[in-house]
Amino acid sequence: MAADSYDDVAKNKDSIPSLEVPPQDLYHAKSWWTKYIFCQDAKVIGIQYALTAVAIGMVGLVSSWLMRMQIAFPGVIPMEAGAYYQLVTMHGMIMVVYLLTALFLGGFGNFLIPLMVGARDMVFPYVNMVSFWVFFLAVIILAASYFVPGGPTGAGWTLYPPQAITSGTPGGDGLGIVLMLVSLAVFVIGFTMGGLNYVITILQARTRGMTLMRLPLTVWGIFTATVLALFAFPALFVAGIMMTLDNMLGTSFFMPAIVEFGERLTYDGGSPILFQHLFWFFGHPEVYIVALPAFGIVSDLISVHARKNIFGYRMMVWAIVVIGALSFIVWAHHMYVAGMNPWFGFFFATTTLIIAVPTAIKVYNWVLTLWRGNIKLTIPMLFAIAFIITFVNGGLTGLFLGNVAVDVPLSDTYFVVAHFHMVMGIAPVLVILGSIYHWFPLITGRFLNERLGRIHFWVTFIGSYSIYFPMHYLGFMGVTRRYFEVFEGDNFTYSIIGINQFITVAALITGAVQFLFFYNIIVSSKFGKKAGKNPWKACSLEWQTPDVPPTHGNFGKELPVVYRWAYDYSVPGADKDYITQDTPPSAVANAKAEQT
């Protein structure tokens, strides 16, 4: 693509900033292999990431079914305690890292970033391709741990030593824990390649006129999450390496002198709490690595389908950035009762509750975007509304757990399980589902089936809410988590058997309806209603490509030039209720757009 193809655009009477980065040359696939397998087109890589993540996510989903069966109907599916703990562990790790992180950053990041910032591709397409294959390798290693003697690790997704590498834990004295740690390390390597790409693309490859403060919030969310991940994952990486050394070479980074089943192990002098600090230095930002892209995406869904500009855009951007920064100084709220110096509690409770303020601002601004909007209750909008309810619920219970004295009775109970599933399990998943309905027409050129979609929505939302809302109350009673047997505490105020059965039935139904969704995807991608160009009448650039679905290189001969932010909906004076980002002011002379 030659640079001089831009000359005529620059002479246009609407002022356009100059080109900062020379247009890039793309690698054009020469064979089937380089087109579909070792592909360098970010859109294809995004889909590869998404499919791999969902495939391993199915293992996580089925694990949750099996766990719920054991909790509510023990014996129906025979299982031993060790197997239960392996399910819990693999479920948690798969859902957080291999499904949600990979899907948001690798999947949505790759597909949307170049399209939304007006670039032809990621800046390093080759590294981007390698990034996916390294992720794929990480998934294979993880899956391999199911087939080694002793099976996968049952250490809990937090992998706390000494228990993670001792014989009282499934996989602790075998290969299970080793493969888990190796897989995580490989994941981090793959992610770093992708992550640098996303960040540099957003900073360097935006098209002319696309200033940072004109980026769609989706890009802001993914950008900030990626930066967090680049800082946070190294902590997990070193913790993983150190634990592997403790395990394989007998070093004592995390291992004090211990006596296990009457036998004195050779470790001495290490600190289990050090591991927890490293883990949560990664683990807390990880929550936001999953949440921030969801925040960004849902803002765009709400704005498009309410036909209204996002309320308080600048505040929204600042909130994302501030939340991201603060998320690095709250990690020890996961350790209030871990045995660290109790005086830390004051500091971490304060920082944690401070985060509630920018988070609340985001919620207000979503709701205020609906206010005086012109709301189309499309399926993406329904998911966005469900997200707000779920996220508000989960965010508010965070105020219980963050407030150190309140955390004491609640930590390690089902209250915690309910809280984090609401806030980082269900809420982001609702956004993912909504955004698939939203962007499916761009990816395939067709709509998903509306009727199936509505069934899918209502069952998923009501179902997941019924799973997790009542669960908080088990936590108040003191029902501890990670318990293999249905546990009727002697002093509980009321039997928990019925409520556990209710939750399990809800979980089975909610899980099953996802297969209806997969069916919808498969059938609609061939036979769905044709969508045409920009079916939702959105402003952002990904909908303005000359071809739908966009082809390699995204924007045909000329990159678009951007004249305004991504939210010029219902501008007074304009003839349509939206003005796309690449519409020059001269083309909508009567529109009274405030912010351009």
Next chain:
Amino acid sequence: MIVAVLVVLVTLGSVAFHMWSPWWWSEIASNWVGMDDTIILTFWITGAVFVAIGLFMAYCIWKYKYNKDKRADYEPENSKLEWALTIITTIGVIALLAPGLIVWKNFVTVPKGAYEIEVVGQQWYWMYRLPGKDGVLGTTDIKNINDDNPFGLNTDDPHSVDDILIDADDLHILKDQTLKLNLRALDVLHDFYVPQFRAKMDMVPGMITYYWFTPIKTGTFEILCAEYCGTGHYSMLGYVIVDEEEDYNEWLSEQMTFEETLASNGKSDLIKIALNKKNDL
């Protein structure tokens, strides 16, 4: 319309569930009423926010439903409103944090004169140690642990000799006696948690952690291990029995000291040095 109604139902349904749920905490049996109070306060504040947002959203969905002849408002920013909301939220957060931190201050300041006892966790059972007549717990070292000395007491420490060792899952304590629990784990993490006492703290091998409380009700309360500790985690249970003085003393008189346990195993010579030192004291 239907969507708006359903949003209202989910919001108010949650409130209704909260009010009529039979699943609620058992009556508190320790001094940590402040924790319960802070939870209730948090419920009021967060509940109000939850209901306000849910209902407001339902109102918007109903009132501003799509109409192709209408246009949405165009108002990119409204800094007055944004600041007002920020300030209100900050006030709400302070109202939660301040009482919370006061309770935490109490939690981390062990009252002078608290009776110190030890709880030991290992896969997958509990043991307890009381200081005995001298009122001081003897020092321990993991390297000393063997069949005769399951707690790993230092045999040359004169304070160990009269320590009362309870190698069983159940513990008796005295009503209204303030306790400081010194928590120790021999192998992996555990957590000594009795729901009615509200307090908990992980036990970490290689260090001694602690918390304090005062039991205010007699009764039998179940102990649950609250930190995942391997395959047997779910079965790491036991009982704390809170007694009046008479019952407590009767139970106490049946327990053996370190010296007596060793004697009954014919291993008295192990603590000769300590006994000598003790006589010198």
